[in-house]
Amino acid sequence: MRNYKCLLILLNLLAGSLLLTAMSSDGEAGSIEGFVRDQTGRPIVRVAVQAFNIMHGGVTAAVSQSNGFFRISELVGGRYSLWIQVKGYSAEEIPMLVVEDGQATKKDIQLKRELAHQSRHSMR
Numbered sequence: 001m002r003n004y005k006c007l008l009i010l011l012n013l014l015a016g017s018l019l020l021t022a023m024s025s026d027g028e029a030g031s032i033e034g035f036v037r038d039q040t041g042r043p044i045v046r047v048a049v050q051a052f053n054i055m056h057g058g059v060t061a062a063v064s065q066s067n068g069f070f071r072i073s074e075l076v077g078g079r080y081s082l083w084i085q086v087k088g089y090s091a092e093e094i095p096m097l098v099v100e101d102g103q104a105t106k107k108d109i110q111l112k113r114e115l116a117h118q119s120r121h122s123m124r
Contacts, residue, residue, distance in 0.1 A: 027101035032080065033071040034108040036064045038089070043068025044111060047086040054079040054096070077101040082109075090114050 036047045047064040051072045064070040082094040089111040099105050 027077070029074045030077055030099040030101050030103050030105065031071055031073045031075055032082070032097060032099060032105045032107055033069070034106055035068040036070060036084065036086075036109045036111060037068050038111060038113065044086060044089065047084060047089075047109075047111070049109070050083045051075060051080045051097075052083065054081060071104075075099045082107070084109055084111065086111070088114060 032049075032051055036044045036049065038044055043064070043066070045064060045066055045068070047068075047070065048061060049064065049070045049072060050059050050061040052059050053076065055078045056076070060072050060075060062070045062072045077100050078098075080097050080099055082097060083091070084094070085091040090113075092109060092111055094107065094109070097105055097107060
C-alpha cells in the first residue's frame with residue numbers, strides 16, 4: 001500500500017511537470033516593431049514590412065501607420081529576415097532578427113529615396 005501511494009505521488013509530480021513544460025513552451029507570441037523613416041527622419045506611410053521565418057518558412061506582414069510605426073505581431077520565437085518596400089524608395093532587406101516568445105524586438109528602418117530613372121526602370 002505504501003509503494004502504491006509513493007507511485008501515485010510520483011505520477012502526479014511527473015504529470016504536473018509535463019503540464020508546466022507544455023504550457024511554457026506554448027508561450028506568448030513575440031513581435032517585431034519600429035518606425036520606418038526616410039533619410040531626413042520623416043515617417044514614411046503605408047510601407048509594407050514583411051517578416052520571413054527563416055527556420056519554418058511563412059511570411060507575416062504589417063503596414064506602417066501615419067507616424068511610420070509598424071508592428072508585426074503573433075510571431076513564434078525564432079530568426080526572421082525582414083523585407084521592406086514602398087513605391088519611391090529603395091527596397092531594404094534586414095537579414096536576421098531574433099524574436100523571443102513574449103518579447104517585442106525593436107527595429108527602426110531608414111529607407112533611401114529612389115532616383116526618378118531607377119523608379120521607372122524597376123517598373124518595366
